[in-house]
Structures are given as structure tokens and as C-alpha cells.
Amino acid sequence: MQLLQDIAPKTDWFGRRKADERPYLIAGPCSAETPDQLRATINGLVPAKPNAIRAGIWKPRTRPNTFEGVGPEGLIWLKEAVEHTGIPVMIEVASAKHVELALAAGIDMVWIGARTTVNPFMVQEIADALKGSDIPVLVKNPVNPDLDLWIGALERMHKVGIRKLAAIHRGFSGYEKTIYRNQPNWELPIELRRQAPDLMMICDPSHISGNALLVADTAQIALDLDFDGLMIETHIHPAQAWSDAAQQITPEQLIRLMEKLVHSRELTEDPVFNTQLEQLRKQIDQIDRNLLELLSQRMEVIRDIGEVKHNNDITILQPARWAQIMETRLAEADSRELEPGFVRRMLQLMHQESINAQVKVFREQRDRQPRKRS
Ligand code: PEP
Ligand code: MN
Secondary structure, eight states, X not given: OHHHHHHSOSSOTTOOOOXXXXXXXXXXXXXXXXXXXXXXXXXXXXGGOOSEEEOBSSOOOSSSSSOOOOOTHHHHHHHHHHHTTTOOEEEEOOSHHHHHHHHHTTOOEEEEOHXXXXXXXHHHHHHHHHTTOOOOEEEEOOSSSOHHHHHHHHHHHHXXXXXXXXXXXXXXXXXXXXXXXXXXXXXXXXXXXXXXXXXXXXXXXXXXXXXXXXXXXXXXXXXXXXXXXXXXXXXXXXXXXXXXXXXXXXXXXXXXXXXXXXXOOXXXXXXXXXXXXXXXXXXXXXXXXXXXXXXXXXXXXXHHHHHHHHHTTOOSOOHHHHHHHHHHHHHHHHXXXXXXXXXXXXXXXXXXXXXXXXXXXXXXXXXXXXXXXX
16 A cells, blocks of 8 residues: 555645644535525634535435536635635535536635545546646545545545545445444544544544434544544525435534534643553553453364364354354343444354354365265
8 A cells, every 4th residue: 555655645734633723624515505505604604714615516416306416607606605705615526527617616625525436437537637736635435335445536636646635534325224324434434544644534424424413423423533624514594405404504503513522632741641541551452462362262162163063064054053152142242231233243253254264174174085976
């Protein structure tokens, strides 16, 4: 991942927050609808001091015959509505044509939507169209939880010379219905941060939540996970919004939300806290060593089980035993107040790994002593 390391901006184009500084804030409606709606929303947002204003001009919609954005005339409304504020404005681009029109209209920044990031052809087309401009480009995660696609889109932008880059985490589509519209799968942005520690990371709690009531809580989680900024959909009359009505909040609600958010910081020099943390981390280090030792012992027994099954022509998968393991462990986890979803996922991982190990044992044994067909 040589390129990804380079993506980390050498210059702080966004003025990344230092300890205690407020997060970088992008606010504005899901879609530009009318000149009045834009003006009223943006004027309402000014006291929140956003670093950038957002509005969708072309809306990627799952079904046709719904509102798909106002198109190019919205570019003029948007520029006019922000003019007296001096705040940079950003839109979503999904094709070379969008880029061309955005640049010609003097749009200050662009973002690439989740439905575009999934498609390397489209991402490349947009990158080629952006070549030579030095506006910031923010790349949303793809709809599916595929970190490589997300990184690939950032790399394509970087390859054409774009240096003002950031990633936007907006959650991932899932089959299961949960409280979220798009599952946060925080482990993906966390892994992106591990691979590109200096890349600016913005969270979009509006599209993760899908519901105005969840936005504040999701935004706070993002700050506690050390995100650099937030993109929050804001509408002067959320209930009447032409797109994403359920998740938008009013400018007043955004101002209150920003006041309430706690800006955690990554590091401190407070010796009392640091000593306390260090001691607790030593305990975790020891527990992890014990867990790994136990896992290694477990795998040894698994390989013995594989051999015994092989020698007796017994299938690797034993559905009744697997059901019993799941049931008993989940009951035990419950009595220890462990989160059942976590324990289920951990058991599934261990079970898959033990199946893999037994498949390997079977293969080795069969290679060693091929059976004669009777
Ligand atoms: C949006 O920002 O309004 C949008 C369409 O987002 P996403 O690409 O995250 O679905
Ligand atoms: Mn939206």
C-alpha cells in the first residue's frame, strides 16, 4: 500500500483540529431544492460557523420517478446563497460532466458519493476530469463494506495529483434491519485510519442514522473515535425536504448539537491519567496473551479432532454439536453480561477457523494414505 501512505497529506489543508478544537463542520441540505430553501438554510447555519456548506445538485436515487436533483441551475442558486457568507460550498459529483459544470461554476470542493465509489470506472472518469484543479475532494465510503474500494478511490484521486483529500464515513448497506439506515461498521474507518494515520476523516452521522433523533449520538461516537470532522444534513424545514426528510435537522438543532458535543482528544500529558491508563493497558496485554495461549491450545485439540474424524470417516461439520456449542456458550455469555452479537460473531469465526483446520488435516491425511476405491 505504498500509495496510501503518500495520500496522508503533508500539509494540513483542512486545519486539522488540535486537542480541544472543534471538529471541521460541513453542513447544509441533502439537496438544493429552491433558491429560498437554500438561502434560509444557509443563513440559519451561519452562527454554527460551518467550515463548508453542502448541497446535492444531482441526486443518485435508487428508483426513477423520484426527485433526482434540480440540476445545473442549482449551482447558481448555491453560489448566490453562500456569497455573502464567504463559506466554501461543496456538491456531489458523479460524472466528468458534473465536474466540468462544478468547476465552471466556481464550486469550492466536491465529494464523491457512496454509489459512485463502488465503481472504479466512474471514479477514474471523475479523477481525470478533476486533474489540474486543486480543489479538495472528499471520498465517501462505498455502499458495501469494502475497504479496498474506498482506498482505491482515494488512490485514483491521488494519482491524478489531487492533494487535498479526505474520507467521509457514511455507513454501509446491510441486509439486516437495525436502528441505523447504514451500518456504521466502525472497524472499517478505524482500519483506514491505521493505514493512513494523517488522512482527514469526516463522519456523516446523517446517512448512518437515517433518523434525526440518532444524529447527535452518532456524531458523538465519531468524535470519541477521533474523527476530524462531521458532515451533517441540515434543512430549514426537514419534514418538507424533497430527499432524506427523516434524517435532516434544522440549523437551530445543529447549533445546539455542536454546543453539546464533547471534543475528546487523542493524547494528554496529564501524568495521573497516563499512569492509570498504562496500568490498565498492562492488564489488557496480559489478558490478550492468555487468550492467544488458549486459542492455540484450542486449535491443537481441533487438529486432533480432525484426525479422529478422518480415521473414522466422520464428517467435519457436525450440525448438532455446532448448535449445542452456540446455545451453551451464548447462555454462558449472557450470565457474564457479554454482548450476544459479539459472542455469536466470535464463535462463528472460531468455528470457521476450526473447520478450515480440519479440512487441512483431512487433505494431508488423504494425500499421505490415498484410499483405494472399492
Ligand atoms: C448525500 O450526501 O446526500 C448522499 C446521497 O450520500 P451517500 O452517497 O452517502 O448516500
Ligand atoms: Mn442525503
